[in-house]
Structure formats: C-alpha cells, structure tokens
Amino acid sequence: xxxxxxxxxxxxxxxREHAPHRSMLLRMLVxxxxxxxxxxxxxxxxxxxxxxxxxxxxxxYVDVQAKLRREFxxxxxxxxLVGRNGASLPAESLGRVDSVLAGHGxxxxxxxxxxxxxxxxxxxxxxxxxxxxxxxxxWWSVTNWPAGSQQALVxxxxxxxxxxxxxxxxxSFQGKTLTVTAAGTVQTGAAEDSRIYLxxxxxxxxxxxxxxxxxxxxxxxPQEVAxxxxxxxxxIPAAEVRPVRQIMEGEARxxxxxxxxxxxxxxxxxxxxxxxxxxxLMGWVFDRRRDFAIMxxxxxxxxxxxxxxxxxxxxxxxxGAIIGFALGIGIAAWxxxxxxxxxxxxxxxxxxxxLLGSIGVTLLSAILxxxxxxxxxxxxxxxxE
Amino acid sequence: MFVRLVxxxxxxxxxxxxxxxxxxxxxxxxxxxxIAVATDIGDKINRELRAIGANLVxxxxxxxxxxxxxGVNLKPPSDGAFLNExxxxxxxxxxxxxxxxxxxxxxxxxxxxxxxxxNLEVTLLGTYFAKRLKYGTEEFTTGVRTxxxxxxxxxxxxxxxxxxxxxGERLAERLGQKPGDTLSISGQALHIxxxxxxxxxEDDEIVAPLSLAQQLLGxxxxxxxxxxxxxxxxxxxxARRDPKSMSGAIYDRxxxxxxxxxxxxxxTEAIPHSNAxxxxxxxxxxxxxxxxxxxxxxxITLAAxxxxxxxxxxxxxxxxxxxRTEVGLMxxxxxxxxxxxSVFFAEAALLALIGGVAGFxxxxxxxxxxxxxxxxxxxxIPPVLLPVILAIAVMVTFAGSAAAIxxxxxxxxxxxxxxxx
Numbered sequence: 001x002x003x004x005x006x007x008x009x010x011x012x013x014x015x016r017e018h019a020p021h022r023s024m025l026l027r028m029l030v031x032x033x034x035x036x037x038x039x040x041x042x043x044x045x046x047x048x049x050x051x052x053x054x055x056x057x058x059x060x061y062v063d064v065q066a067k068l069r070r071e072f073x074x075x076x077x078x079x080x081l082v083g084r085n086g087a088s089l090p091a092e093s094l095g096r097v098d099s100v101l102a103g104h105g106x107x108x109x110x111x112x113x114x115x116x117x118x119x120x121x122x123x124x125x126x127x128x129x130x131x132x133x134x135x136x137x138x139w140w141s142v143t144n145w146p147a148g149s150q151q152a153l154v155x156x157x158x159x160x161x162x163x164x165x166x167x168x169x170x171x172s173f174q175g176k177t178l179t180v181t182a183a184g185t186v187q188t189g190a191a192e193d194s195r196i197y198l199x200x201x202x203x204x205x206x207x208x209x210x211x212x213x214x215x216x217x218x219x220x221x222p223q224e225v226a227x228x229x230x231x232x233x234x235x236i237p238a239a240e241v242r243p244v245r246q247i248m249e250g251e252a253r254x255x256x257x258x259x260x261x262x263x264x265x266x267x268x269x270x271x272x273x274x275x276x277x278x279x280x281l282m283g284w285v286f287d288r289r290r291d292f293a294i295m296x297x298x299x300x301x302x303x304x305x306x307x308x309x310x311x312x313x314x315x316x317x318x319x320g321a322i323i324g325f326a327l328g329i330g331i332a333a334w335x336x337x338x339x340x341x342x343x344x345x346x347x348x349x350x351x352x353x354x355l356l357g358s359i360g361v362t363l364l365s366a367i368l369x370x371x372x373x374x375x376x377x378x379x380x381x382x383x384x385e
Numbered sequence: 386m387f388v389r390l391v392x393x394x395x396x397x398x399x400x401x402x403x404x405x406x407x408x409x410x411x412x413x414x415x416x417x418x419x420i421a422v423a424t425d426i427g428d429k430i431n432r433e434l435r436a437i438g439a440n441l442v443x444x445x446x447x448x449x450x451x452x453x454x455x456g457v458n459l460k461p462p463s464d465g466a467f468l469n470e471x472x473x474x475x476x477x478x479x480x481x482x483x484x485x486x487x488x489x490x491x492x493x494x495x496x497x498x499x500x501x502x503x504n505l506e507v508t509l510l511g512t513y514f515a516k517r518l519k520y521g522t523e524e525f526t527t528g529v530r531t532x533x534x535x536x537x538x539x540x541x542x543x544x545x546x547x548x549x550x551x552x553g554e555r556l557a558e559r560l561g562q563k564p565g566d567t568l569s570i571s572g573q574a575l576h577i578x579x580x581x582x583x584x585x586x587e588d589d590e591i592v593a594p595l596s597l598a599q600q601l602l603g604x605x606x607x608x609x610x611x612x613x614x615x616x617x618x619x620x621x622x623x624a625r626r627d628p629k630s631m632s633g634a635i636y637d638r639x640x641x642x643x644x645x646x647x648x649x650x651x652x653t654e655a656i657p658h659s660n661a662x663x664x665x666x667x668x669x670x671x672x673x674x675x676x677x678x679x680x681x682x683x684x685i686t687l688a689a690x691x692x693x694x695x696x697x698x699x700x701x702x703x704x705x706x707x708x709r710t711e712v713g714l715m716x717x718x719x720x721x722x723x724x725x726x727s728v729f730f731a732e733a734a735l736l737a738l739i740g741g742v743a744g745f746x747x748x749x750x751x752x753x754x755x756x757x758x759x760x761x762x763x764x765x766i767p768p769v770l771l772p773v774i775l776a777i778a779v780m781v782t783f784a785g786s787a788a789a790i791x792x793x794x795x796x797x798x799x800x801x802x803x804x805x806x
Contacts (some may be wrong), residue, residue: 046695046699050692053688056688057685057688060681060685064681067677068674068677071673071674071677072670072674074669074670074673075437075666075670076666121450122450122452122459123450124453124454137666139665139666139669139670141665157450158450161450188666189442189662189663189664189665189666190666191453193451194450194453244584244585245535245583245585246436246437246533246585247437249436249534250433250436254430254433254434254436254678257429257430257760258430258681260758260759261426261682261755261759262681262682264759265422265685265686268418268689268751269685269688269689269692272415272689272692272693273692273695273696275411276692276699279404279699279700279703280699280702280703283706287707335681335684335685338684339681340677340681
C-alpha cells in the first residue's frame with residue numbers, strides 16, 4: 001500500500017516542480033472563486049447589472065436622436081423648392097432631387113392652378129405624385145387613394161361643392177375641360193381640404209403647367225439636411241431652396257431637451273449602479289480579511305497580496321463587463337423595439353468604456369479595504385478582533 | 386428590550402448604519418427624481434412641441450373654399466364669411482382653457498404697395514402680436530409671438546395698438562426697405578418697425594396689427610380664422626369615436642379629456658358660427674413624438690428604479706451578513722428566530738423611513754434642478770408621491786435584507802460565534 005502512496009506523493013511533487021511558478025496565483029484566484037461562489041456570484045451579479053444598465057443607457061443615448069429624427073420626418077417636408085418668381089421648375093428637377101437625396105428622404109412635386117367648376121366656382125387644383133405623397137405626408141387622412149386615370153382626390157371641404165352626390169364633375173382651365181370622379185377625400189385641417197388633387201401626368205396633359213414646387217423630406221442630422229440644401233441649390237439653379245423652419249426648429253428643440261433629460265437620467269443611473277458595485281465589492285473584500293491575514297502570516301509579500309486582490313477585482317470587472325455588455329445590448333434593443341418599433345443598433349464603440357469603467361470601479365473597491373487592512377497585524381485579524 | 390436592542394444597534398454601529406442609510410438615501414433620491422421627471426416629461430415636451438405651431442384652427446362655418454397657392458391668397462377680400470373678433474376672448478372660457486397656450490387671429494387682405502411709381506399687389510396679414518386681452522377677471526397676453534415662436538424679427542415687433550407693420554424678408558428685399566422706413570400701402574403711409582423672417586409664406590407678405598387690416602378691408606371687428614395652440618393628449622381609438630354616438634358618462638369622459646377633437650369641439654361651442662378642426666400635420670405627429678418620448682422615459686425610469694432597488698438590497702445584504710456573530714450571540718442567549726428576524730426588520734424599516742425621507746427631499750431638489758436647467762420651468766412633484774416612495778423604500782429594503790436575514794437566523798450559533806463561516 002505504501003508503494004502507490006509514495007508513488008502518488010512523488011507524482012505530486014514532480015507535478016508541482018514542473019508546474020509554472022505563476023500558477024499558484026492563478027490557482028488562488030480560481031479556488032477563491034469556486035469556494036466562495038455564493039459571495040463571488042453576488043459580487044459578479046452586481047457588476048453585471050451595473051454594466052448592463054450602463055451599456056443600455058449609453059446605447060440609447062447615442063441612438064435616441066436617430067430614432068426620434070425618424071419620428072420627426074413624419075411631419076413631412078423640411079425643405080421646399082420653388083421656382084424663382086413663381087416660374088415652373090425644369091422638367092428634370094425631380095430626378096435631380098432624387099439623386100441628391102440618394103434614398104435618404106422623399107420628395108413630392110406639386111403643380112398648382114386655379115380652375116373653375118361648371119358653376120363658375122374657382123377652386124385650386126393640384127397635380128402631384130400620389131405614391132410620394134403617401135410616403136411624405138403621412139398625416140393626410142385619405143379615405144381612398146386614386147388609382148386610375150380621371151380619378152381625383154378631393155378635399156373634404158371641396159367635395160360638397162363639386163360633387164355632392166359623388167357624380168363625375170367637370171373642371172375647366174383656360175378653356176380646356178376635364179371630367180373626373182372623386183376616388184376619395186383628403187382631410188388635413190389645412191389648405192388641402194379646399195383643393196382637388198390629380199395625378200401629375202394627367203394634370204400636365206390637361207393644363208400644360210409643369211410643377212412649380214417640390215417638397216422634400218430629407219432625413220438626417222441638421223448638418224446633413226443643410227448639406228442637402230446646398231447641393232439642391234447647386235444642382236437646380238432655377239429653384240429657390242427654402243428650409244421649413246418651424247419643423248427644423250421644433251425638431252432641434254425637442255431632440256435637445258430629450259437628450260439632456262436622457263443624459264441626466266443616465267448619469268444618475270450609472271452613478272447608482274457604480275455605488276452599488278462599490279458597496280457590494282467592498283463588503284466582499286472586507287469579509288475576506290481572514291484570507292488576507294493567513295496569506296500574510298504565511299509570508300506573502302505586500303506586492304503579491306495587492307496583485308492577488310487587484311487581479312481578482314480586474315477579473316471580476318472584466319467578466320462582469322462582458323456579460324453585462326451583452327445583456328445591456330439586449331435591453332437597449334428591447335427598449336428600441338418596444339418603444340420605437342425598431343431595434344437599437346449595438347454600439348461596440350461603447351464596449352471599451354464599459355470595460356475600463358468596470359475594472360476601474362472593481363479595482364477601487366478592492367484597493368480601498370486592502371489599504372485599510374494592510375496596516376493591521378495578521379494576528380489581530382485572525383483572533384477575530 | 387426590543388426597542389433597546391434596536392436603539393443600541395443604531396447608537397453603536399453608526400458607521401454601518403450610515404453606509405446602509407446612504408445607500409437607501411441615494412436609491413430613493415434617484416427614484417424620486419426619475420419618477421418626478423417621468424410624470425412631468427409629457428407636459429414639458431408638449432410645450433416644446435408647441436414651437437411647431439398651432440394645432441387647431443377655427444374657421445367660419447359657412448366659409449367658402451380657400452383659394453391659396455404657395456401661401457398667396459387669391460380669394461376676393463369680401464368673399465366668404467368671417468368670425469367676430471369680440472368672441473375670441475371666450476376661447477379662454479372653455480373647459481380646457483389652461484391647456485390653451487395661445488391663439489392668433491388672422492385676417493389676410495389684399496393691399497397695393499406703391500413702389501417705384503408702380504402699384505404692387507401684396508397680401509397684408511392682420512393679426513395679434515402680443516395682445517393683452519381680458520376674459521372675465523382673467524387677463525392674458527396672446528398672439529403670434531406665442532403661437533409662432535420661430536418667427537424672427539430684425540428691428541422691433543410692432544405694438545398691437547399702433548399702425549406699425551412688419552415686412553416679410555423677401556418682400557423687403559424686393560422693395561429695398563429696412564426697419565424705420567415708411568411704406569405707402571393702399572394710400573396710407575405706414576411705419577415699418579421690423580423685417581420678419583418666418584421661412585414660410587409670410588416672408589412675401591406684410592404683417593400688421595389686426596385693427597389696421599380690418600380698417601383696410603372696411604370691416605371692423607372681423608377675422609378670417611383663428612389659429613389655436615393647445616396642449617393635447619395623444620389621440621387614441623377612444624378619441625376618434627364620434628361624440629354624437631356616445632352615451633352620457635362616456636361622452637363626459639371624452640369631453641373632459643384634452644384630445645384634439647374634444648378641444649376642437651369646445652372651441653366650436655365657444656365661438657358662434659364657427660368650425661374648429663385639428664391641423665393634422667401638427668396634431669397627429671406631436672401625438673406620435675410625445676408617445677415615443679414618454680415611453681422612453683418611462684422605460685428608463687423603470688431601469689433607474691431597478692438599479693436603485695438593487696443598490697439598496699446590496700447594501701442591506703452586506704450589513705446583515707457582517708453581523709452574523711451578533712445573531713449567534715442572540716440565539717445562544719435563547720432568542721428565537723422570530724425575535725432575531727423582527728429586530729433586523731425593525732432596523733431595516735427605520736433605516737428605510739429615515740433614508741426615504743432624506744432621499745425624497747434630495748430627489749425633489751434634484752428634480753427641480755433638472756427642470757430648471759433643461760426645460761426652464763418647474764417640475765411639480767405631487768405630495769402623494771411621498772408615501773408611495775416611502776412604501777417602496779421599505780419594501781425594497783425588506784426584500785434586500787430578507788435573504789441575508791434568513792441565512793443569518795438559520796446559522797448554527799456555535800459556528801457563527803467561532804466565526805467559521
């Protein structure tokens with residue numbers, strides 16, 4: 001029986017000899033985590049929650065502007081192009097606007113004339129592109145969009161005048177008449193209610209008038225919108241490019257205030273989370289003053305002890321940061337989906353900040369109690385005083 | 386004995402109690418501030434959204450169609466119906482008058498400007514700038530300066546009682562006019578007090594006090610339409626229902642909710658022979674924006690509450706865990722689990738109450754600070770929030786300590802006293 005025993009002992013001694021020197025530190029770290037897994041887990045949990053909440057807040061803070069800008073695009077055009085001195089715009093204008101926008105926005109052309117009904121009543125008739133209008137002016141309350149030729153979209157206030165029984169009606173402009181039916185009505189509460197809308201090709205064929213206005217809803221930051229305006233001015237010299245200031249200024253104000261509120265909330269939440277981690281970790285390290293004292297009594301140097309606790313803290317911080325980051329991205333995405341119906345894109349640029357911040361907080365909460373304990377004799381701690 | 390135990394515990398373990406108390410105070414501070422901001426954010430953003438302009442318009446009931454192209458009015462001036470200017474102050478007498486932030490009447494008239502020996506046809510828009518009005522005993526100021534905050538004037542705004550006018554910037558450029566000049570409009574020499582930049586159709590118009598426009602038109606006391614800026618609740622399915630089909634109680638609920646439709650109905654009732662409608666571009670979209678921002682802040686408030694609850698729990702768990710020797714001693718002396726647990730819970734409750742009150746006070750100050758620095762207005766905190774916050778603080782503190790207390794009272798006193806855990 002003694003032979004295998006001694007063999008085992010020799011084996012162990014040999015293994016220890018060949019093991020790299022630094023493995024002791026690693027072993028201490030791993031054993032500490034496994035043996036006191038309850039406390040370690042609660043410290044890690046606090047770290048994960050703090051990192052997750054911080055990640056979610058930073059992600060939202062970066063992304064909320066883009067999300068809200070999209071909401072503001074529902075207000076319709078923020079740029080208007082009009083022909084100088086009421087002239088029509090060149091025929092290729094709309095194509096040029098589309099190429100400047102390059103998918104980042106919508107543009108809708110408008111041609112407008114004053115026509116007369118059979119009874120001699122003057123009425124504004126506009127020609128436009130219904131598909132573009134649907135996308136640009138989402139607030140238009142339309143009963144049925146016109147689809148075929150000789151179909152018109154009639155303002156709710158104009159309808160009783162031109163077609164009280166929903167019969168086809170005649171419009172005349174400079175001696176030319178056009179018979180159309182009302183496919184549906186439009187209600188906006190503004191000038192559109194008194195107008196009749198035709199599809200642009202039909203309008204041009206009937207009146208010979210080219211569009212004089214293009215409404216543009218350009219998406220993006222104020223700088224991007226300003227760049228679009230400059231480009232439009234260069235590409236279409238015949239047009240006057242005007243910003244719709246009420247929309248732009250309202251948007252800027254609301255976005256600014258929302259972001260400021262979010263920043264204040266983020267600061268409060270991150271501070272609370274950091275303090276939570278600090279309190280938990282400090283309690284944890286302080287509780288392990290016995291381990292500390294035994295290591296010291298066994299002859300560990302102050303450097304080794306500091307290194308041990310610092311590495312432990314850093315490992316905890318890093319693990320917490322990685323799990324928390326993944327969780328936080330999930331939370332941000334969920335908030336985005338629940339509130340804006342679009343996921344918040346994960347910002348990996350936030351990760352280094354989270355990682356450094358987590359390690360910083362954990363190091364701080366390890367170093368504070370250690371520097372307190374360092375001055376105490378191990379014997380005093382071991383006696384439980 | 387019980388009271389003494391709790392009292393001595395507070396007296397002798399001041400450091401620990403201070404730590405736990407600080408955690409609770411901080412948690413409650415964050416919770417109070419966030420709840421206050423979240424409950425008020427809708428109103429604050431609603432006011433900011435009013436910068437986009439009026440969301441309701443009142444027109445005469447029997448009005449003829451608008452003939453407007455690119456903001457230029459082509460309607461013959463005598464055509465169509467008018468509203469009575471004298472009826473306007475009763476807008477402030479409607480049920481939701483506190484939600485109406487301002488209104489501006491509009492009266493466009495066609496005017497001829499003498500320029501370089503020729504007559505130029507322009508639109509002269511009569512309105513209120515910042516008119517002092519009285520309804521009953523209430524005095525208020527209203528006009529385009531409140532409803533259209535994006536209008537910018539270089540020079541000075543005209544007085545509502547004067548005969549000064551603003552000239553739109555594009556028109557001013559065409560005419561070569563600047564503030565201080567005199568303009569001859571329809572045979573009258575008028576003083577230009579400023580140049581208006583609105584980014585809209587007004588840039589080609591002359592904007593004048595309402596009385597001047599009425600005089601040019603030859604119809605005193607009339608206005609064409611009134612733009613009303615009101616704080617509204619985002620429209621939902623209930624708002625869109627037809628009020629005529631509702632029964633008594635449901636109708637009252639609809640009428641007493643600041644939906645755009647309900648306020649429009651009340652404006653129609655307040656002004657004789659009128660018809661008020663929502664301007665969908667403004668009112669529909671602001672509902673959407675408002676819902677999004679409110680939802681966002683609500684979710685973030687939840688996150689804040691969660692984070693502060695966690696901080697409180699963590700602090701409490703640590704303090705209880707540190708005192709297992711004490712638990713061992715009490716149990717060794719014959720105290721039952723119930724007594725030990727109730728001592729801890731009593732301490733937790735006391736801490737929660739003290740920390741809760743302190744946190745509420747600091748949180749209130751913080752909410753005020755946020756309100757003033759971000760929105761330039763006060764954030765109101767309903768007093769009913771205090772008991773709610775305190776109840777939450779006590780509950781969270783209990784929940785945070787419960788696991789630790791259960792573990793502490795379950796310990797064998799021998800091991801606890803030897804410190805072998």
